[in-house]
Amino acid sequence: MAHPDSFIERMGLAAESDGLSRIAGRLFGALILHSEPCSLDDLADQLGVSKASVSTEARRLLERGVAERIGKPGDRRDYYSLSSDFFAQIIRFRLSRWATLHRLAKEMHEEAGDLPRLVRERFAYIEDVNDFVLARVDEALREWSEHEGRPAERRRQRRTNTPKPVAKRQVVRGERLG
Amino acid sequence: MAHPDSFIERMGLAAESDGLSRIAGRLFGALILHSEPCSLDDLADQLGVSKASVSTEARRLLERGVAERIGKPGDRRDYYSLSSDFFAQIIRFRLSRWATLHRLAKEMHEEAGDLPRLVRERFAYIEDVNDFVLARVDEALREWSEHEGRPAERRRQRRTNTPKPVAKRQVVRGERLG
């Protein structure tokens, strides 16, 4: 199969189980595969969807910190490319949704006084797992962020030597954001 | 009584951003607050939804390993309660979805030969973050599983390095998981 297309298409599908639209997922896939920033019309054309959809969904990617808007001198168009730490941003976003769930349980635990023993134990169990498991992601993300922005010299374990998350491109017109 | 209901209701909302239906989320919330297993009709009645919905959504919770079916002697009805490690199961499920995304990127990286340098670097970056951050959750989950099987009692200890198992107490219902 045409690999790039099937990759993009499967990204679209995968995104649907993550609270994103299919187009947002395809957008994400397309941006991964492009080394140069893409204009809105480029993307609409390549994906075969309307400009309106690209505009809307691209904004959602911006809001999640996955993509960024790029300007080019002497060009009125907006260009989009992945942000340098897009993958970590996705993790952060998922963590924040998780935190919502956790906070909900925490509130309930604290505000309700007359809960049966087993129920109270459950809430305690939630706290436990959260501290035991999820706190590690947080920690790992923080550590990762410390390395971010510095060139070269990355590599934790496994696999071979890797350059570094992407260098920054020319940012001319970065601005407003929800 | 605002609290239990609002908790359940907010669970319903929260579930919607996690690939579950609203009813599944309410079901989940209701199960958290019940110390006794609930029959299908109990749940349908309490939540004000149809038995059909409870049947369907309860099965989804079963499949995710969040709830389990309980039988009572001399009673033909099915009862539902949370599985003892429901919270960890939720994390596992989310991890598996994440793995899908990751595998997708990995395949693309390996099978495509003529990618621009920047794109190859991106895929390498994905590998890096995955190894650096997500591997920790995996690890933490595995550690957690080693002393799994009891609902609570054992208190958190954030930050510090070795979580360490604790003496087990009442073993509730260590069951299989989907």
Added chain:
DNA sequence: CCTTACATTCAGTTTATACTGAACGTACAA
């Protein structure tokens, strides 16, 4: 056999959201 008490599945309806074309707004150039 028939009836009762369940759970599940089916078919239809409602509801939400993705997606679109067209209108609109804006900035720039002439």
Added chain:
DNA sequence: TTGTACGTTCAGTATAAACTGAATGTAAGG
């Protein structure tokens, strides 16, 4: 001013999924 080239928003349609009542299936008791 007009005209052009953009991006965004709006109003409507299409699509998918949630949800339901009713039908179906199953086992036990009579």
